[in-house]
Each structure stands twice: as C-alpha cells, then as structure tokens.
Amino acid sequence: MTALREYERLEASGLWRPTPEEQRREVIVSIGEATLTITDLNDRALAHWSLAAVERKVPGHFPAIYHPDGDPGETLELAEDETAMIEAIERLRAAISRARPRPGRLRLLGVGASMAAVLTVLLVWLPGAMLRHTVQVVPEIKRQEIGAALLDRIERVAGRACAAPETGPVLDALAQRTGAGRLVVLRTGVKTALNLPGGIVLLNRSVVEDHEDPSVAAGYIVVELARARDVDPLAEFLDHSGPAATFRLLTSGHVTRGALDSYAEQVLVAPRPELDPSIILAAFAQAEVPAAPYAYARDITGESVLTLIEADPMAGRDPAPVLPDRDWVLLQGICGG
Numbered sequence: 001m002t003a004l005r006e007y008e009r010l011e012a013s014g015l016w017r018p019t020p021e022e023q024r025r026e027v028i029v030s031i032g033e034a035t036l037t038i039t040d041l042n043d044r045a046l047a048h049w050s051l052a053a054v055e056r057k058v059p060g061h062f063p064a065i066y067h068p069d070g071d072p073g074e075t076l077e078l079a080e081d082e083t084a085m086i087e088a089i090e091r092l093r094a095a096i097s098r099a100r101p102r103p104g105r106l107r108l109l110g111v112g113a114s115m116a117a118v119l120t121v122l123l124v125w126l127p128g129a130m131l132r133h134t135v136q137v138v139p140e141i142k143r144q145e146i147g148a149a150l151l152d153r154i155e156r157v158a159g160r161a162c163a164a165p166e167t168g169p170v171l172d173a174l175a176q177r178t179g180a181g182r183l184v185v186l187r188t189g190v191k192t193a194l195n196l197p198g199g200i201v202l203l204n205r206s207v208v209e210d211h212e213d214p215s216v217a218a219g220y221i222v223v224e225l226a227r228a229r230d231v232d233p234l235a236e237f238l239d240h241s242g243p244a245a246t247f248r249l250l251t252s253g254h255v256t257r258g259a260l261d262s263y264a265e266q267v268l269v270a271p272r273p274e275l276d277p278s279i280i281l282a283a284f285a286q287a288e289v290p291a292a293p294y295a296y297a298r299d300i301t302g303e304s305v306l307t308l309i310e311a312d313p314m315a316g317r318d319p320a321p322v323l324p325d326r327d328w329v330l331l332q333g334i335c336g337g
Contacts, residue, residue, distance in 0.1 A: 012085035014038075015063075015077040016046065029076065031088060034250075035137050036066075038076065047074070050137045051092050053253050064089075069253055071141040127243040134250045135235045140198070143234055144181075146255060147198030150237070151184060153257075153264040154202070158189025162205060162335035170327045171334075174214070175201075177322055178221040178287055185334050189268050193220040195227060197234040205335045211297060214322040214331075219284070219294025226275055226283035237263050277307040285313035289322060 010031050015024040016038050027046060030037050036049040053069035062080040066089065067073070078086050155161060162185040171183045181199020185208060194202040201224050207217050238246045241259040249255055284291040291312040295305035302309050323331070 010085060010088055012078060012082040014079075014082065014085075017075050018047070018073075020073050024077070027076075029078070029085060031085075031092070034133070036076075036089070048137045049076075049139070050250065050253075051089075052096050052251050053139075054089065054093060056090075056093070068139045068141075070145070071139050074139070127246070130243060130250065131235060131238050131246050134238060134246050135232050138234060138249065142249075142253060144198030144200075146234065146237065146260075147196040147200040149255070149260050150196050150264055151200060151202070153260045154186075154189060154268065157264065157268065158186050161186055164334050164336075167331050167334040170323065170331045173327065174218065174221070174323060174331070177320075178218050178289065179225055180221050183221070187335055191272075193224045194267065194272070195224040195233050197232075197237060199228075201225070207297075208334065209332050211293070213293045214328045215290050215293040216297045218287070218289045218322045219291065219297070222283050222287045222289055223275065223280055223294070224272075226279055227273060229283075230275060230279060231273060236267075240266060277311075280308060281311055281313055288314065288319040290314040290319065 012029050014027055014029045016027040017024045026041065028039050028041065028043075030039070031051075034051055036051060036054060037045060038047040038049070039045050049066075049068050054066055055069050055072075057065040057067065057072070057075075063077040064080075064082075064086050066076045066078070078089075080086075151161075171185070175181065175183045180201045182201070184200060184202050185205055186202055187205050190202045190204045192204055192207055196202065201221050203217060203220065207220050211217065237259075238249070240263050241255070245255055245259045281291060284294075291308045291314065295308035295312075296302060299305045322328075
C-alpha cells in the first residue's frame with residue numbers, strides 16, 4: 001500500500017489507557033507494517049493494533065480518540081497538534097475502507113480479482129509470516145470471542161457445559177488459583193483438558209469427579225496453560241484453518257463458521273502436544289501446585305512420569321491449598337453425579 005510506505009517510521013506522542021479503570025499514560029505511537037505500535041518512553045512495546053481494525057470516536061473532534069474494533073475500553077488519545085500522525089491514520093483508514101467490497105457487480109468483481117491475486121501471493125510466499133503477524137496483533141477481546149465461538153461449536157458435539165449455581169464461584173476460585181482465564185467442565189468430548197483461545201480451559205468431568213485431591217485438576221489446568229505458552233491456541237486454530245482464514249481474520253476481524261466447526265471436530269480427537277518435563281515442572285513451580293498428584297493421575301504406576309514425581313518442585317514444601325475441602329466437594333457435583 002503506497003500510503004503505508006509513505007508513513008512508515010512516523011512517530012507521535014499520545015496518551016494510552018488499556019482499560020477504563022486504569023490511568024492514562026504517555027506513550028509513543030508509530031506506524032509499522034499494517035500495525036499501529038504503542039510503546040512506552042523506554043521503547044518497550046505495550047500494544048499492537050491492526051490498522052484494519054482501528055476505529056475513531058467522534059470523528060472531527062479533538063483530542064482524536066482511537067480504539068481497536070470491538071474494544072472501546074482501550075483508547076489512544078492524540079492531541080490536535082499531532083496533525084501528521086492523525087492525518088496518516090485517517091488516510092490509512094480511508095484507504096483500507098475503500099479496499100473493502102462495495103455493492104455493484106463490477107466493483108465486486110474487481111475487488112474479488114484483486115483479493116484473489118493478493119491471496120495467491122500470500123498462500124505461496126507468506127503463510128507462516130502472515131500467521132505469526134496475525135497472532136501478534138489480534139486483540140485479547142477478539143481472542144475471547146473466537147474461544148467462546150469454538151466452545152459453542154464444541155458444546156454442540158459434546159453437550160452443554162456442566163453448571164450449578166453454587167459451583168460458579170468455586171470454578172472462578174480454581175481459575176484464579178491456577179492462572180486460567182475461565183474454566184468449563186464438560187461431560188464428554190474433551191479427553192482430559194483443552195485450552196481454547198482467550199484463556200478458556202475445558203475439563204472433562206472425570207478430572208474433577210474421579211480424584212479426591214483438587215491438585216489433580218489444577219495440574220491438568222497448569223499443563224494446558226504451559227502448552228498455551230509454548231504454542232498459542234490461536235496459532236493452532238489458524239494453522240489448522242489455513243492461510244485464507246488467517247487473511248480473513250487479519251483484514252476483517254472475522255472467522256467463518258466452517259473454520260470453527262472444522263477445528264472443533266479436529267481438536268477433540270487429536271492428541272495434545274507433549275511438553276518437555278522441564279517446561280511442565282517450571283509451570284508447576286510458578287503456580288505453586290504439586291506435580292506428583294497430576295503425574296499419578298496420568299500413570300498410576302508412576303513409571304512414565306517418574307521425572308515429574310521425583311523432581312516435584314513442591315516436594316517438602318507446604319503450598320497454599322488448591323481449594324478448601326468443602327469447595328472441592330461442591331465442584332465434584334457440578335455435573336449432577
């Protein structure tokens with residue numbers, strides 16, 4: 001895009017706030033390869049916004065306030081005297097808007113042909129780079145939206161998630177204790193545990209019901225979170241869905257129902273990627289959860305998980321309980337017995 005090359009390396013000062021509850025802070029804003037990059041005064045990156053998903057509140061008013069599409073709580077304010085940056089953002093937004101399809105057969109055909117040509121180049125030359133870039137710039141609220149959509153498709157196959165009024169706070173407490181974003185217990189479908197984009201961790205009911213020690217369930221959660229740090233769940237979804245789905249998410253912020261259905265069907269039956277024991281042990285140490293109960297739940301003989309048992313970082317220590325006994329008993333009845 002000619003307009004993008006013209007504004008590369010342009011910088012400006014602004015005020016950025018990640019959430020409405022937090023204070024605004026002074027930042028440096030720059031335009032890069034299809035992204036708006038926000039850094040602190042020490043040149044540490046704070047956020048990357050896709051230019052295709054930048055929206056402006058109250059156009060024509062100052063200070064100019066921008067936010068990612070779908071997340072008006074995160075804002076960037078540019079003063080009226082930052083005319084060069086404001087003009088650049090507005091020109092790029094207008095250029096992107098013009099590139100989107102419009103009614104009319106000839107225009108649709110022309111845009112379709114252009115998109116097909118670009119897509120062909122991306123499929124041949126840049127699928128890996130495009131996937132990595134998309135994973136970096138997709139905002140957290142979009143990850144959560146994709147994760148919730150995948151959960152909905154999984155529930156169509158595995159049945160609705162188990163729920164009871166008294167167990168909601170217990171699930172929240174277990175999520176907070178282990179560092180998960182949200183926990184969901186399913187009757188079937190998931191073999192043990194599965195991490196979806198947006199921090200959603202699914203647990204099979206057996207992980208909760210078949211063990212007296214809540215450290216077992218916590219262990220499965222901790223390991224899934226470690227997998228997510230090793231291989232981003234969003235990257236797994238996009239890798240399975242292909243370059244076309246990645247390009248669609250990058251340019252429009254949307255994924256198709258077909259992509260969601262295909263991945264939901266595949267991920268329920270595919271074996272989970274194995275992690276090096278050192279990565280698992282480091283995750284247990286960080287979460288302050290004993291590794292041995294999880295290890296014995298995987299192999300009651302302990303032979304195949306001996307490293308996790310012998311090098312348990314919590315051995316000989318007295319970590320905080322995963323859950324009080326009463327809460328764990330409540331949670332074991334979440335699926336109704």
